[in-house]
Amino acid sequence: MAGHQATPxxxxxxxxxxxxxxxxxxxxxxxxxVRAAGLRTFVNWVGCAVGGASHETxxxxxxxxxxxxxxxxxxxxxxxxxxDALHAALLNGISxxxxxxxxxxLKTIIHPAGPVASAILALAEKMPVSGxxxxxxxxxxxxxxxxxxxxxxxxxxxxxxxxxxxxxVFGAAAAAGKLLGLSKQQMRWAFGLAGTQSSGFREMFGxxxxxxxxxxxxxxxxxxALLAKAGxxxxxxxxxxxxxxxxxxxxxxDWDEIVGELGSRWxxxxxxxxxFACGIVIHPSIDGCIQIRDEIGDRVNxxxxxxxxxxxxxxxxxGKREPKTGLEGKFSVFxxxxxxxxxxxxxxxxxxDEVVNLPEIVTLxxxxxxxxxxxxxxxxxxxxxxxxxxxxxxKHIERALGSRDVPLTDDQINRKFSDQSxxxxxxxxxxxxxxxxxxxxxxxDVGEVARVSAVDQPESVTAA
Amino acid sequence: MAGHQATPxxxxxxxxxxxxxxxxxxxxxxxxxVRAAGLRTFVNWVGCAVGGASHETxxxxxxxxxxxxxxxxxxxxxxxxxxDALHAALLNGISxxxxxxxxxxLKTIIHPAGPVASAILALAEKMPVSGxxxxxxxxxxxxxxxxxxxxxxxxxxxxxxxxxxxxxVFGAAAAAGKLLGLSKQQMRWAFGLAGTQSSGFREMFGxxxxxxxxxxxxxxxxxxALLAKAGxxxxxxxxxxxxxxxxxxxxxxDWDEIVGELGSRWxxxxxxxxxFACGIVIHPSIDGCIQIRDEIGDRVNxxxxxxxxxxxxxxxxxGKREPKTGLEGKFSVFxxxxxxxxxxxxxxxxxxDEVVNLPEIVTLxxxxxxxxxxxxxxxxxxxxxxxxxxxxxxKHIERALGSRDVPLTDDQINRKFSDQSxxxxxxxxxxxxxxxxxxxxxxxDVGEVARVSAVDQPESVTAA
Numbered sequence: 001m002a003g004h005q006a007t008p009x010x011x012x013x014x015x016x017x018x019x020x021x022x023x024x025x026x027x028x029x030x031x032x033x034v035r036a037a038g039l040r041t042f043v044n045w046v047g048c049a050v051g052g053a054s055h056e057t058x059x060x061x062x063x064x065x066x067x068x069x070x071x072x073x074x075x076x077x078x079x080x081x082x083x084d085a086l087h088a089a090l091l092n093g094i095s096x097x098x099x100x101x102x103x104x105x106l107k108t109i110i111h112p113a114g115p116v117a118s119a120i121l122a123l124a125e126k127m128p129v130s131g132x133x134x135x136x137x138x139x140x141x142x143x144x145x146x147x148x149x150x151x152x153x154x155x156x157x158x159x160x161x162x163x164x165x166x167x168x169v170f171g172a173a174a175a176a177g178k179l180l181g182l183s184k185q186q187m188r189w190a191f192g193l194a195g196t197q198s199s200g201f202r203e204m205f206g207x208x209x210x211x212x213x214x215x216x217x218x219x220x221x222x223x224x225a226l227l228a229k230a231g232x233x234x235x236x237x238x239x240x241x242x243x244x245x246x247x248x249x250x251x252x253x254d255w256d257e258i259v260g261e262l263g264s265r266w267x268x269x270x271x272x273x274x275x276f277a278c279g280i281v282i283h284p285s286i287d288g289c290i291q292i293r294d295e296i297g298d299r300v301n302x303x304x305x306x307x308x309x310x311x312x313x314x315x316x317x318x319g320k321r322e323p324k325t326g327l328e329g330k331f332s333v334f335x336x337x338x339x340x341x342x343x344x345x346x347x348x349x350x351x352x353d354e355v356v357n358l359p360e361i362v363t364l365x366x367x368x369x370x371x372x373x374x375x376x377x378x379x380x381x382x383x384x385x386x387x388x389x390x391x392x393x394x395k396h397i398e399r400a401l402g403s404r405d406v407p408l409t410d411d412q413i414n415r416k417f418s419d420q421s422x423x424x425x426x427x428x429x430x431x432x433x434x435x436x437x438x439x440x441x442x443x444x445d446v447g448e449v450a451r452v453s454a455v456d457q458p459e460s461v462t463a464a
Numbered sequence: 465m466a467g468h469q470a471t472p473x474x475x476x477x478x479x480x481x482x483x484x485x486x487x488x489x490x491x492x493x494x495x496x497x498v499r500a501a502g503l504r505t506f507v508n509w510v511g512c513a514v515g516g517a518s519h520e521t522x523x524x525x526x527x528x529x530x531x532x533x534x535x536x537x538x539x540x541x542x543x544x545x546x547x548d549a550l551h552a553a554l555l556n557g558i559s560x561x562x563x564x565x566x567x568x569x570l571k572t573i574i575h576p577a578g579p580v581a582s583a584i585l586a587l588a589e590k591m592p593v594s595g596x597x598x599x600x601x602x603x604x605x606x607x608x609x610x611x612x613x614x615x616x617x618x619x620x621x622x623x624x625x626x627x628x629x630x631x632x633v634f635g636a637a638a639a640a641g642k643l644l645g646l647s648k649q650q651m652r653w654a655f656g657l658a659g660t661q662s663s664g665f666r667e668m669f670g671x672x673x674x675x676x677x678x679x680x681x682x683x684x685x686x687x688x689a690l691l692a693k694a695g696x697x698x699x700x701x702x703x704x705x706x707x708x709x710x711x712x713x714x715x716x717x718d719w720d721e722i723v724g725e726l727g728s729r730w731x732x733x734x735x736x737x738x739x740f741a742c743g744i745v746i747h748p749s750i751d752g753c754i755q756i757r758d759e760i761g762d763r764v765n766x767x768x769x770x771x772x773x774x775x776x777x778x779x780x781x782x783g784k785r786e787p788k789t790g791l792e793g794k795f796s797v798f799x800x801x802x803x804x805x806x807x808x809x810x811x812x813x814x815x816x817d818e819v820v821n822l823p824e825i826v827t828l829x830x831x832x833x834x835x836x837x838x839x840x841x842x843x844x845x846x847x848x849x850x851x852x853x854x855x856x857x858x859k860h861i862e863r864a865l866g867s868r869d870v871p872l873t874d875d876q877i878n879r880k881f882s883d884q885s886x887x888x889x890x891x892x893x894x895x896x897x898x899x900x901x902x903x904x905x906x907x908x909d910v911g912e913v914a915r916v917s918a919v920d921q922p923e924s925v926t927a928a
Binding site for chain 1: 623656
């Protein structure tokens, strides 16, 4: 039978080893510095979920699906609506990614928190969970999705898969399954169910459907754990089977990335936080352009042309020459550099429809060129400025703000959180939310974080 | 930007052409013989959905997910539970496939009705639809998924994708979008959303998760249409984009299979109906063994050994030597042939845990061998019997019952329907359901078919 083809000799029992580890690991087995990194991941996620909550993408998702919601146990972060846990997981996964401002596992470009935190915070409002256990499950989920991503990256991504969705669904199933107390066999089934829903094309970048991916991964991963707990069975070797995840969706499989050094090497502590509200690959250019603006002040108005020497992925992912909308602007290194030079801005305010179409931005953007260089590190950029008087200047960024070498401080994470959240839920709620989010490790009921984010006023969303 | 890579020169605008056709075609544009084939497809689907309704797979899905259901607008076929339309689509897609007894598009091994009929019958209970319009949408949905399957088959299937799920989600979106009155742009978005959820591994064959695939395809296709109608945007070229469906999930793309002769060549009329409750590839062997039993009577007890010469897919898909459960029995040509010889049975009753483990079945099964022959047509088989007295007989099946050349008559469809349905909802309800199903073309509200299938007694399913 098709499903039971033999794996090649020497293939480890990847699914069994990983899922057994998920079940067996206890919170105290996770080193303190990894737990601390996990808390930063969660705080950053809360800010992003609230920051995206008023986006039209979230409005559209609610308009289309809200009438199908079951019992309203769970908060849509930063809004007044409450939904069943599965739909809340979807909505929060969308809102936390819609501004392209969430966390990044730099090895794989996975945005880890979206699928995982969205799934289990929605679940935790239905079935109270302590902050400590929540962080344990979240860290395990993040670890799982990043390891699975490492196994197939880069071939999987190059083929066209949006890895945040495809690997994220496993992370969501792992975290939800751990909180639901699955048996080891049920966890293998949950992985089978999650894997067989692994999906999401990079073709969707630049549309609302990109942020649908982490949302659906959260929802589907949670559903997989719920079904497995109810006895819905599945393959017990979805990761390594010849017709399972890694072989069907990638031409590269490195099993050791999944099962090697479990519990001692932690991908979860490699998570990073974007200082700018767009794809990570543009960050060196924005960082450099803001530094140039800080150095030259009003002379930014005398710039004639700009040339960027960038990592090849920059043009592949964000080479859009003529963005028309804020969303398209996130996929344009040219717009991003122009906005950083003229306004010093890489926050969500830099990626609005209005700013993308400002005449002075468009004029400078059209005078920015870029060359891909295989020698350029993904966290680096070289910027050459030519002024109208013929003079020039150069700027080299060795490692951009937000990279592994220049991580955001906790204060910078707080500022980023407040910059986003204040616009959606106001100063007072933002301060309370930031406070409770950092107190997660000692909360007896982590659902409090979700509830503090909620606003009272009904939004003007109606059913379709 | 990644999503906007150029398609190779000469690639037609496949998504736009197909979705425009979906919107433009009217019921009266579909030839009468195609509409008649569509009605047979629907009647057969209703019987299968009711036939599978009491299966433990359906129980487990309800146990895991029922507490998340929204307003209970829609029937779970053949049961007492009612769910929101999205969950009903999932459940009915599961039950209609769980006995492996549903319809088959033989070119691609797609089971077309599951994803499509499950999606739109659940929708039609929420938003009344005439039987005529329902059949139009269903035929269009079936046409769409089979054409998309043809485009990528066989490479896509060989890679490990369960094509009923991966292509089915498009069929569900097409049919639901047509009933929801989407604009042409919204239908392109619905395809983007559907395509980016296309998923399902063949690794899941032999587990409950196989039948999850058409169910989730139905639910996700319906959700895609609902989201698109609410303004949730997406790629408008998911089928042909370099990082879209056909290029990411297959190494073969034949665009003409999707856009050629639209409205004149009808894949929907090529649908076939299984006489036996297992994968189509075993049907020639079962048909031949039942014919042998009819010819030799009690001499079946004198058989020493059996040798089958079969199409290569038979051993690839159903080569399980030692099935332990009824479900595994469906993936064993050896069990199937033994049961056909000793009991004349290829119905769901042949694939129970009990029958699979009967000593006389196991003994004969262990004396059945098979050889794959590339010269053997997929609807053919050669059977060689050796009796204990040393004598032999041979049987050649040129085309099996249920194949394109030997289709089931309407009477045979009715008998198959009743054989399944009576066990679940009894004689009286079965007669009423069969009657109303055939009257679909003249029903003012097709939801009546679903409601007639429902039983009053609450099932003993409780929330997880």
